[in-house]
Amino acid sequence: MPTDAETRRVQNARNLSAARERYPGQWVKMLDEWKNSTTGNRAWMIYAANYLLSSKGYKWAVDPYVLSTRVKGMVEPDFQNDLSPLSLVVLTHKHKDHLDTRLITALKHANIQWVIPEDVLEKLTELDIVPGGQVTIPVHGQPLPFGPLTLTPFDSLHIHGFRGVPETGYLLECDGCRWLFPGDIRAHDFSRLPAFGRLNGVFAHLWMGKARALDEEPPFFHSFCEFFTSFDTSRLVITHLNEFGRDETELWTESHYEKARSWISQQKPGLVVKKAMMGDRVDLD
Helix, strand or coil, rough: CCCHHHHHHHHHHHHHHHHHHHHHHHHHHHHHHHHHHCEEEEEEEEECCEEEEEECCCCEEEEEEEEHHCCCCCCCCCHHHCCCCCEEECCCCCCCCCCCCCCHHHHHCCCCEEEECHHHHHHHHCCCCCCCCCCEEECCCCCEEEEEEEEEECCCCCCCCCCCCCEEEEEEEECCEEECCCCCCCCCHHHHHHCCCCCEEEEEEECCCCCCCCCCCCCCCHHHHHHHHHCCCEEEEEECCCCCCHHHCCCCCHHHHHHHHHHHHCCCCCCCEEEEECCCEEEEE
8 A cells, every 4th residue: 555655656756747738828827817907906826936926016026936937848938028027026046936036037127126135136146137126125124115015024033043035025015905925934832933913914934844755744734734724814824735846755745735724713712714725816905
């Protein structure tokens, strides 16, 4: 009889094959919806934890990244044409699943404003792909206005023990809508975050332990769940799922989401918990 881990490996391989087939159509559909969105606040999942957004028609992105950058043998999108409406790109940290250097290179000379943390800018300088548009280095706690929205950067607690790199998370505020993009949180210490007040929603990047995705109960399961139930919010959207291109021990899946959703819903019944997978749209209003 195959073990649970072996069964999951087989299922992950099937999921990857299906994702390769679906992605070109998903990309076209997401772009069409994104380009034609003129009201409200919406986000599209273009990879596992990477967002295209439209805020009252203002086009922007957080860590834009596509599947073909991570998975070999796929046709790369025409970034310059497909993403031509972009006014703003916001980066969080320099890990390779959030820093799409091929996409950044393609948009290097586009008329785009960029928010780039200092250590990420140093990385882009080393690679000689610093964007030619206006670059803002975020300072934690200092709001940044862009078009109809305001972004307030903060330390997203990506460093845990001796692991991790600095990362900047962002509070989005637009026309009464307040959503948190905390990024790849690793140190689940809520006391170290600023006071955000009441939020419309929070994006939670699922992670429960380094290389422990095949464990029956990953070591940071409870700390992840407890951390994200601490926010004063009515909605929690869990992402960072099926990040194809990773080793299976690092691949968080829908089964992990279901376990987390079940635990969180029992502890905080009034909190709406949903997942957002690659290709999905999230309405933020």
